[in-house]
Amino acid sequence: MAKQDRRIRKTRSVLKAALLSLMKEKSVKHITVKELCDKADINRGTFYLHYTDVFDMLEQIENEMFNSFNEYLDLPQGGEKMLTEDKFREIFVYVKDNSEFCQVMLSDRGEIGFIRKLIKFLHERFTTFYGNTSVAEHYFSFIVYGFLGMVENWLNTGMKESPSEMAFLCENLIGNKLKEQL
Amino acid sequence: MAKQDRRIRKTRSVLKAALLSLMKEKSVKHITVKELCDKADINRGTFYLHYTDVFDMLEQIENEMFNSFNEYLDLPQGGEKMLTEDKFREIFVYVKDNSEFCQVMLSDRGEIGFIRKLIKFLHERFTTFYGNTSVAEHYFSFIVYGFLGMVENWLNTGMKESPSEMAFLCENLIGNKLKEQL
């Protein structure tokens, strides 16, 4: 897709900043188009040129984020996509670079669609280890959600460990110990 | 608390049914007080005698659910509260008995506050196994989220396994293998 008009980029960017800022104070469900536009100093009519409502806007932002996340990860299409320690590290780097956004979106001010998209995203990029029995599926869900839990905990405890350290923990836990045991 | 007036119970119950029913069609964020009351055949003014808005209503329902869940689980106050296989089974029984509600609330039509409350609930009722180092905290989050993942997967695949079977899987995974390994 061609690069879009600078005015469009600017409008969306300032609206995005305003939304993120408001979401630090209150849940997205209580944010109105009016106050968002006031905050961003954007004509309300302009908002409707881009989005249908606040939730639609958040969803578009989420989708952009997942697209950039996907490009960044650069996993081979089709074939085996099991995450290696390197890929785990890249994920933690990405999360750290977007920590402000991720933290808000995973908090109770966010919107459940983000978590659902994230689980789906991870689910598609982890590889099942142990066939496709229903038990294996349960274990697999356990691992995917568990990984999300570690990311969330890392974010909420100030990201004290480096991405490499976190990747090591993940590889150790998911890639080795669980694999041996299950 | 004393048992409340039958009319109150009836009003709330019919509103709750209407909300759940609407949430099967659309996300809670798009449900208005008006359509909810129309569906429930309740005067809109009556709604405001009980709740401030749809989100407030959902939150009250969530809280009632967690209170009943907590009573049902009947864990000893204060002391060690590590979940045993028996308790795991009880959780799956409870989820099954409330599967309609749980499924909607965990879907993208639900509200993120429910997941946050649920994680918090589980977090408080699992016992940490390995001290309180930051690494242990990460593993602990992994387990709590992982458990939620298994519950969600079980719900979304038609609850084919019995609660006892699921409890066995959990105990095996969380109580034994991970404990030995970490």
Place this chain on the structure above:
DNA sequence: CCTATAATAAACATAGTGTTGATTTCTTGA
């Protein structure tokens, strides 16, 4: 049966919504 209280009905001001048309400002590429 009586009293208290919950639910109803109707009306109201208000705020936010979503859209429109005319106008101004800005961007881009020739």
Place this chain on the structure above:
DNA sequence: TCAAGAAATCAACACTATGTTTATTATAGG
């Protein structure tokens, strides 16, 4: 650099849902 096209603004609009109030009716429970 300038012209054409597109985006943003502004003001106005009808509309819908909100939240509250008042008077009235219905019902629960002692």
